[in-house]
Amino acid sequence: MEETTEIVSDGGDEAAPAADVENGLIEEEKNMDGEVAPALISIHPFEKSVVVAVGSELRLFNLEGNCSVSLIDDPSGPSHSDAIRSINFGPSGKFLASAGDDKLVKIWETSSWHCIRTVSADKRVSAVAISHSGQYVAFADKFGVVWLVGLDEDDAKQTKVDKKAVPILGHYCSIITRLEFSPDERFIASANRDFKIRITVFPKQPLKGAHEIQSFCLGHKDFVSCFAFACPPGCAHGFLFSGSGDSTVRLWDFISGLLLATCEVGAKVGLLQYNGTEDGYPPVTDLCVSSDGSIIAVVTLEDNYFPTSMVLSFSKQRLWMVMGASNLPTLSTTQLPTRIRVMSGFHKDPSDYNGHDPITLEDNEIPGGKKLLSELQGSSDVTMEEAALAAAVKSSMRNMLIKKEYALERREMRKRNRNDRKRR
Numbered sequence: 001m002e003e004t005t006e007i008v009s010d011g012g013d014e015a016a017p018a019a020d021v022e023n024g025l026i027e028e029e030k031n032m033d034g035e036v037a038p039a040l041i042s043i044h045p046f047e048k049s050v051v052v053a054v055g056s057e058l059r060l061f062n063l064e065g066n067c068s069v070s071l072i073d074d075p076s077g078p079s080h081s082d083a084i085r086s087i088n089f090g091p092s093g094k095f096l097a098s099a100g101d102d103k104l105v106k107i108w109e110t111s112s113w114h115c116i117r118t119v120s121a122d123k124r125v126s127a128v129a130i131s132h133s134g135q136y137v138a139f140a141d142k143f144g145v146v147w148l149v150g151l152d153e154d155d156a157k158q159t160k161v162d163k164k165a166v167p168i169l170g171h172y173c174s175i176i177t178r179l180e181f182s183p184d185e186r187f188i189a190s191a192n193r194d195f196k197i198r199i200t201v202f203p204k205q206p207l208k209g210a211h212e213i214q215s216f217c218l219g220h221k222d223f224v225s226c227f228a229f230a231c232p233p234g235c236a237h238g239f240l241f242s243g244s245g246d247s248t249v250r251l252w253d254f255i256s257g258l259l260l261a262t263c264e265v266g267a268k269v270g271l272l273q274y275n276g277t278e279d280g281y282p283p284v285t286d287l288c289v290s291s292d293g294s295i296i297a298v299v300t301l302e303d304n305y306f307p308t309s310m311v312l313s314f315s316k317q318r319l320w321m322v323m324g325a326s327n328l329p330t331l332s333t334t335q336l337p338t339r340i341r342v343m344s345g346f347h348k349d350p351s352d353y354n355g356h357d358p359i360t361l362e363d364n365e366i367p368g369g370k371k372l373l374s375e376l377q378g379s380s381d382v383t384m385e386e387a388a389l390a391a392a393v394k395s396s397m398r399n400m401l402i403k404k405e406y407a408l409e410r411r412e413m414r415k416r417n418r419n420d421r422k423r424r
Helices: 018-033 369-377 386-401 408-423
Strands: 003-005 040-043 049-054 057-062 084-089 095-100 104-109 114-120 125-130 136-141 145-153 159-161 166-170 176-181 187-192 197-201 213-217 224-230 239-244 248-253 258-264 284-289 296-300 309-313 318-326 338-344 405-407
Touching: 040 084, 040 309, 040 318, 049 084, 049 095, 049 318, 049 338, 049 369, 057 084, 057 369, 095 125, 095 136, 104 125, 104 136, 104 145, 136 176, 176 224, 187 224, 197 239, 239 284, 248 284, 284 309, 296 309, 318 386, 338 369
Parallel strands: 003 405, 084 125, 125 176, 224 284
Antiparallel strands: 040 049, 049 057, 084 095, 095 104, 104 114, 125 136, 136 145, 145 159, 145 166, 176 187, 187 197, 197 213, 224 239, 239 248, 248 258, 284 296, 309 318, 318 338
């Protein structure tokens, strides 16, 4: 929810003319419309293909065929025209969903790479998830409402999609930052910028609404940026890992909402001073966890290579990362620079450890090699120095992660501008 800060003159300075104030606010509003959008990466569960989203563009590479693939959009619906904020393969790999600031959710069938459905949302979309059964696509808008679309197959095994999305739950007036189904599909988890993780029972007839809250996972002291489920062998329900702007990763019994453990990430890596957050530690911006919880990767706003998104290939035990963003104010280039990196050599079982830590693969060692890099980065060689790109991305990400507080004039101007756009 937007907070209002009253601005009161002490009489010492002459007030600016109303027209100048309004013009300045309009210019700020235009700048905010171009908010930085982090580059995203998602990988097929069996590492058949890799997808990168940067700005409104989806870049796809087929690892099996060692070739780029052109997506075939829905002829009856619009294409992505604004920043994509979330991309996700379903657990079976049959579908990919993409969604973002253009208020579109697009569902792609991965055997043909046709868009089988375009759903128009009322608000900008901040997160999307596909159920483990492949029967549902859930997405969250920036007003805090979670919507659901049903997928089904007819007798000819042709996928059909229910035409309308229905609202099933809400974190009203708080932006949802992450959305995931539990591995057994009994629950749907959602996190927001108001420090909360909500675990909701996913009913047998979810299109009628999900009204039963199982638990709240409460304990983070800043926005929850990411979370992931893990289910070790012998564990009936599994656990939930979460990362936050408070520079911690926490482990939860999500059935009860009980906090089991807290890792102070900033302290662990020896970062005792940092200017990007109020408490002096870097925020956790992303994490990914292997299905059994044996591998946990965490990203903070630090280091020369700062992944804006990462994903773990469970089948090959490789960590895929991308660094980049659109609308970077410090870059004059019209291109959308990104940098792909891949790490390998993870050990699921500690007893298999041979003394060698995971390594970052050289460009020619990455599956797909320079051909893949050329497609997903836009070039096989990143023209901008990596450190310069990282600095630009980190600066913009810090600004994006700060919860904005608007003065009264700005708040009223934002409302008027939104209403003006609706009337056009």
